[in-house]
Amino acid sequence: MNADKRGSKRIGLSVCGLVAVVLYGQAASPEKQRQIASFEKVWTTIRDKHWQKKPGGLDWLAIHAEFYPRIEAAKSDEEALAVMREMLGRLKQTHFGIFPAAVYNDVEGEGGGDGSTGIETRVLEGKAVVTDLDPGSAAEKAGVKRGWVVESVNGKPLAPVIEKLKSDPEIHELALERAVRSRLMGLTGNAIKVVFLDGAKAQVTRDLMLGQERGQTARFGNLPPMRVFFESKKFGNTGYVRFNMFLDLVRVMNGFGSAVENCMHCDGFIIDLRGNPGGIGGMAMGMAGWLVDKPDERLGTMYMRDATLNFVITPRAEVFTGPVAVLMDGSSASTSEILAGGLKDLGRARVFGTKSAAAALPSIFERLPNGDGFQYATANYISEGGKALEGLGVTPDVEVKLTREGLLAGHDAVLDAALEWIRKKK
Amino acid sequence: MTRRTIVAAVLGLASFAFGQDEPLPKAEAILDRYVEVTGGKAAYEKRKNEVATGTFEFAAQGLKGALTRYSAEPAEEYLVTDIEGVGKIEQGMHNGVAWDKNPMIGPRIKTGAEKMQAVRESTFNSSLHWRDLYAKVETAGTETIDGDLCYKVVLTPKEGNPETTYYSKKSGLAVKTMMVAVNQMGEVPSEVFASDFKSFSGIMEPTKLIYKAAGQEFTLTIMDVKTNQPIPADRFEPPAEIKALMNKAADKK
Numbered sequence: 001m002n003a004d005k006r007g008s009k010r011i012g013l014s015v016c017g018l019v020a021v022v023l024y025g026q027a028a029s030p031e032k033q034r035q036i037a038s039f040e041k042v043w044t045t046i047r048d049k050h051w052q053k054k055p056g057g058l059d060w061l062a063i064h065a066e067f068y069p070r071i072e073a074a075k076s077d078e079e080a081l082a083v084m085r086e087m088l089g090r091l092k093q094t095h096f097g098i099f100p101a102a103v104y105n106d107v108e109g110e111g112g113g114d115g116s117t118g119i120e121t122r123v124l125e126g127k128a129v130v131t132d133l134d135p136g137s138a139a140e141k142a143g144v145k146r147g148w149v150v151e152s153v154n155g156k157p158l159a160p161v162i163e164k165l166k167s168d169p170e171i172h173e174l175a176l177e178r179a180v181r182s183r184l185m186g187l188t189g190n191a192i193k194v195v196f197l198d199g200a201k202a203q204v205t206r207d208l209m210l211g212q213e214r215g216q217t218a219r220f221g222n223l224p225p226m227r228v229f230f231e232s233k234k235f236g237n238t239g240y241v242r243f244n245m246f247l248d249l250v251r252v253m254n255g256f257g258s259a260v261e262n263c264m265h266c267d268g269f270i271i272d273l274r275g276n277p278g279g280i281g282g283m284a285m286g287m288a289g290w291l292v293d294k295p296d297e298r299l300g301t302m303y304m305r306d307a308t309l310n311f312v313i314t315p316r317a318e319v320f321t322g323p324v325a326v327l328m329d330g331s332s333a334s335t336s337e338i339l340a341g342g343l344k345d346l347g348r349a350r351v352f353g354t355k356s357a358a359a360a361l362p363s364i365f366e367r368l369p370n371g372d373g374f375q376y377a378t379a380n381y382i383s384e385g386g387k388a389l390e391g392l393g394v395t396p397d398v399e400v401k402l403t404r405e406g407l408l409a410g411h412d413a414v415l416d417a418a419l420e421w422i423r424k425k426k
Numbered sequence: 427m428t429r430r431t432i433v434a435a436v437l438g439l440a441s442f443a444f445g446q447d448e449p450l451p452k453a454e455a456i457l458d459r460y461v462e463v464t465g466g467k468a469a470y471e472k473r474k475n476e477v478a479t480g481t482f483e484f485a486a487q488g489l490k491g492a493l494t495r496y497s498a499e500p501a502e503e504y505l506v507t508d509i510e511g512v513g514k515i516e517q518g519m520h521n522g523v524a525w526d527k528n529p530m531i532g533p534r535i536k537t538g539a540e541k542m543q544a545v546r547e548s549t550f551n552s553s554l555h556w557r558d559l560y561a562k563v564e565t566a567g568t569e570t571i572d573g574d575l576c577y578k579v580v581l582t583p584k585e586g587n588p589e590t591t592y593y594s595k596k597s598g599l600a601v602k603t604m605m606v607a608v609n610q611m612g613e614v615p616s617e618v619f620a621s622d623f624k625s626f627s628g629i630m631e632p633t634k635l636i637y638k639a640a641g642q643e644f645t646l647t648i649m650d651v652k653t654n655q656p657i658p659a660d661r662f663e664p665p666a667e668i669k670a671l672m673n674k675a676a677d678k679k
Contacts (some may be wrong), residue, residue, distance in 0.1 A: 220511040222488030250513040250529045257532075282530040289532045307640040309611040314534040317670035 001205065013244050032072075035080040036334040038368040039071040042084055042098070045366075046091070051305050051379045056091035063087060077370060090298070094380040094391025095363045101371035112193065114227070115188035115210025120275060121150055122329065122402060123173065126166065128158050128180045129404050130196075134214040142206045147408030149197040153183045159181035165347030173330025174277065174357040186210050199408040203307020218248035220280070232259040233413075235270075238422050243318035246279030253286055260290040260320050268422030271339070274353060274414070281362075285311050287339060291347055295317040299342025300383040311338060323425045324349040328394060329402075333357035341394040345385035350421060351396040352415045358393030453563035453579045456593050457556050463598035465629035470554045473629060473653045474499050480648040482507050482634075493646065502662040503548035519548035520662040523672065529612070535669035535675070540608040542585040559583060568595070571602050572619075587613070599623055599630070607639060614639045626651035 074080040088096045118137020128150040133140040216230030228248040299311040326340040337360040343349035361377040448651035475498035482491040491509030504518040513529035524536035524544035562582040576592035588607040607616040616639040633648040
């Protein structure tokens with residue numbers, strides 16, 4: 001009898017289990033499971049990593065209760081995406097976004113590998129225009145010129161990609177530039193076929209062997225090895241430095257320090273941060289220490305969940321006190337914005353170029369279980385002038401845009417404007 | 427007496443003991459006990475200087491390095507940490523001047539609360555000299571840290587934020603410290619977990635220190651400690667860049 005009871009109970013449990021499995025199977029198709037898992041990933045990440053314990057001042061548990069049923073009811077990936085975007089929108093904060101898998105793939109490109117043609121581009125008036133060429137690179141040797149338009153890579157035209165990305169309001173210039181750049185990269189030693197539009201508007205095809213990127217390989221902890229270059233020169237009696245990343249800490253900081261030390265009696269000093277996506281935030285403080293003589297000045301303040309960090313400038317024993325110009329564009333991000341924004345707010349530098357990327361925060365991109373890209377920030381940064389750099393960026397004091405015509409004529413309008421300002425300040 | 431009676435009696439005594447509020451020892455006694463259990467006053471007084479070597483690891487970021495710390499009476503210190511990808515980070519205390527030099531920020535002289543914190547940290551045999559370093563110490567209760575029942579002692583320095591240290595009731599060793607660390611970027615609530623105590627020249631020292639601050643965690647592992655070494659006289663001299671800053675400050679006055 002007892003054995004029978006136990007048997008019935010076991011069967012009962014099995015049936016219940018089976019029903020539950022069937023119900024679960026009905027409710028959660030693979031597509032639905034991915035949507036729910038993606039929603040949970042987004043919600044949990046904000047709960048655990050947002051710089052405010054109460055993200056955006058919201059009751060985040062209540063947000064879950066409100067949006068979870070809507071995700072369950074979503075009839076398509078597009079509807080689920082809209083629900084998740086609406087949830088993130090409640091934060092009313094920038095750099096919390098979800099990019100559909102297709103857009104994410106467009107930004108990432110298909111290139112892979114770290115081989116480079118040595119071409120630097122910017123999207124000007126909807127076209128990928130060559131703005132610079134690495135010295136000694138395959139492109140320079142092949143006679144590619146500044147101002148040429150990159151029309152296609154390996155037979156794939158760039159215009160549709162640019163058009164598609166530009167139409168998405170969530171995609172900024174930095175991502176656009178990255179999308180073009182990724183298409184001009186591949187495995188070192190391979191060749192790619194690039195079709196350009198030259199200065200005479202004629203199509204020109206070049207087979208370009210991919211080589212190592214300019215600079216030296218730098219390693220920093222878990223980050224993948226990256227090529228970092230630093231250049232320093234003088235235009236007349238004006239010092240000029242340019243580096244592609246705030247990495248390779250010792251070499252770049254020593255290079256910056258030497259450049260300033262060798263320019264103590266210069267008419268001015270130019271820091272070219274165009275295309276610089278940032279890196280180690282603290283380097284901005286160290287660089288500012290060569291240019292700001294007043295103790296305890298700050299570039300800004302970073303607010304994290306457990307701490308508030310002041311980006312305090314420590315003046316060096318000898319400081320350059322002449323005019324300082326910073327060159328920026330839409331691909332200048334993160335530490336570039338912290339340095340430029342802070343120096344501008346302190347009245348220590350004049351910024352030339354176009355508005356920066358407005359991506360100053362330590363924000364992270366992750367793939368969601370459904371393949372979408374998820375971006376979130378883990379801190380808030382307020383520049384010394386009281387404005388958040390995130391979403392707003394650094395607005396130049398003097399807006400100067402590069403043009404294809406100017407580049408073809410051999411001019412760098414942004415640099416020219418800074419040099420002219422320094423000349424007048426003399 | 428049956429076995430059951432014995433068990434009941436023991437249980438009864440246990441609950442009685444548990445029910446009583448055991449008076450907390452005075453903080454002064456806890457701090458003095460720490461000196462005793464780690465080697466005793468005489469052993470500390472024999473120690474005039476120390477050279478410690480070890481490693482630094484910031485696992486989440488994949489950063490590792492080697493560290494060497496020279497310290498001597500009364501409050502002389504030179505600490506150098508060489509981290510791959512970051513470079514050589516130096517800090518020191520000499521004749522009351524607390525300084526720091528790293529490739530990222532550059533050289534600087536510590537002032538205010540940060541300087542006072544450096545003074546406490548560089549005071550040689552600081553465990554022995556707690557009366558000179560703290561204006562007030564008090565036992566604030568007990569708490570279990572990693573399964574170890576500890577006395578919670580709040581130490582209020584003469585200048586700066588109070589620190590809370592947890593001393594194991596059983597061993598008398600300091601296993602955790604909570605403090606608000608001060609640096610040029612601001613105040614950062616921090617926790618330090620000390621473990622793997624080993625004896626060096628008769629004094630027990632933690633050889634594993636886990637620091638948790640601002641959502642990050644890094645570990646210091648002490649490999650060796652040598653005492654009463656022939657440390658060169660200029661070892662604690664600040665580097666030229668710090669002296670240049672000192673001269674600049676003097677010129678401004």
